[in-house]
Amino acid sequence: MKKKLDPRHLNRIKIIQQLFSLSFDDDIRCVGYRRRFKNESFEKIVQNSDAIDKIISTSAPQFPLEKIAKIDVAILRLAIYELLFEKAQPVKVIIDEAVELGKAFGGDGSPSFINGVLGTIYNINKHE
Numbered sequence: 001m002k003k004k005l006d007p008r009h010l011n012r013i014k015i016i017q018q019l020f021s022l023s024f025d026d027d028i029r030c031v032g033y034r035r036r037f038k039n040e041s042f043e044k045i046v047q048n049s050d051a052i053d054k055i056i057s058t059s060a061p062q063f064p065l066e067k068i069a070k071i072d073v074a075i076l077r078l079a080i081y082e083l084l085f086e087k088a089q090p091v092k093v094i095i096d097e098a099v100e101l102g103k104a105f106g107g108d109g110s111p112s113f114i115n116g117v118l119g120t121i122y123n124i125n126k127h128e
Contacts, residue, residue: 019074059120
């Protein structure tokens with residue numbers, strides 16, 4: 001059973017909130033916004049945002065990035081960073097946590113969309 005006060009879960013919530021707030025700026029790499037957020041994972045996600053966004057676009061080609069709900073993009077950016085760059089948690093834990101965040105913060109279709117995109121990414125990368 002997951003604990004809602006688990007520090008890792010709370011940290012993920014903080015990161016997606018920060019990423020969500022940045023999504024209203026034209027340039028995710030905007031230094032002015034980044035100074036407000038002191039989080040190493042957040043900073044690395046922003047630094048790798050071009051690569052992460054390309055992975056999202058490749059994994060969900062029928063949904064242009066600008067048409068995906070901003071909160072879903074924030075959750076996907078965090079999860080993809082954890083899956084492909086950080087690699088500190090098991091894949092199933094990362095995907096499950098992203099789906100749970102989608103249930104908590106996204107729309108009705110968010111959990112299945114997030115699960116589908118991350119499943120596609122996992123299947124592509126497990127063969128590499």
